[in-house]
Amino acid sequence: MKAEKKIVKNIWIDTDKCNGCRACEVICAAYHALPQYSSTNPARARIRVIRDPLFNIYVPVLAGEYTAAECAGRDKYIIDGKEYEECAFCRASCPSRDIFKEPDSDLPLKCDMCESDPTLEEPLCVQWCLADALTYEEREEEVEEEARPEEVDEGLVALAHRHGWDKVVDAMDRMAKKA
Ligand code: SF4
Ligand code: SF4
Numbered sequence: 001m002k003a004e005k006k007i008v009k010n011i012w013i014d015t016d017k018c019n020g021c022r023a024c025e026v027i028c029a030a031y032h033a034l035p036q037y038s039s040t041n042p043a044r045a046r047i048r049v050i051r052d053p054l055f056n057i058y059v060p061v062l063a064g065e066y067t068a069a070e071c072a073g074r075d076k077y078i079i080d081g082k083e084y085e086e087c088a089f090c091r092a093s094c095p096s097r098d099i100f101k102e103p104d105s106d107l108p109l110k111c112d113m114c115e116s117d118p119t120l121e122e123p124l125c126v127q128w129c130l131a132d133a134l135t136y137e138e139r140e141e142e143v144e145e146e147a148r149p150e151e152v153d154e155g156l157v158a159l160a161h162r163h164g165w166d167k168v169v170d171a172m173d174r175m176a177k178k179a
Helices: 023-031 124-128 150-163 165-178
Strands: 002-013 047-052 057-062 077-079 082-084 134-145
Touching: 002 057, 023 047, 023 124, 124 134, 150 165
Parallel strands: none
Antiparallel strands: 002 134, 047 057, 077 082
16 A cells, blocks of 8 residues: 545534534535436435434434445444434445435445536535535545455445346446447
8 A cells, every 4th residue: 555645625514503404415415416406305415414303403424435234233322311323323325224325226325525527616515504514624634545446346236236136247248348
């Protein structure tokens, strides 16, 4: 592994400022819809807001890495005396729940910081959060470059889970012939 300088992008979340409006979910879902902005289905959002209006608790959670297996041990969260379900704040797209999965294909969803060309000044969820609960930060860091061939495996396994290996192999065959 070699180290190199990279711009690290980060979104800071201030749960005290979040009012649960879900504008971040709407714009993220619309931005990632195909065609772009054709729907606002929050199931396509890479950010989901855990809401408990009775207790005035709102916690935005950004979609993180895909995991192929459920965890064996899980955490319980107690905030202001209120107990949250074990997986409430987990960022992973995982087999044990429907959150952070593309509704049509079941492919795992992960926040891509609104990757685009040209690059946006700030990710859209940050721009749309009028309560300033989301803050964008860029900083230069020395990071170790690690190849992740398993990302391709994860995508293929999710597709096979949805459509079956035969169809996935057929589709790859067709695409290879066109290439
Ligand atoms: S847009 Fe901001 S205030 Fe609204 S739910 Fe998202 S993080 Fe919270
Ligand atoms: S940064 Fe972009 S992709 Fe990530 S959660 Fe916000 S709107 Fe969605």
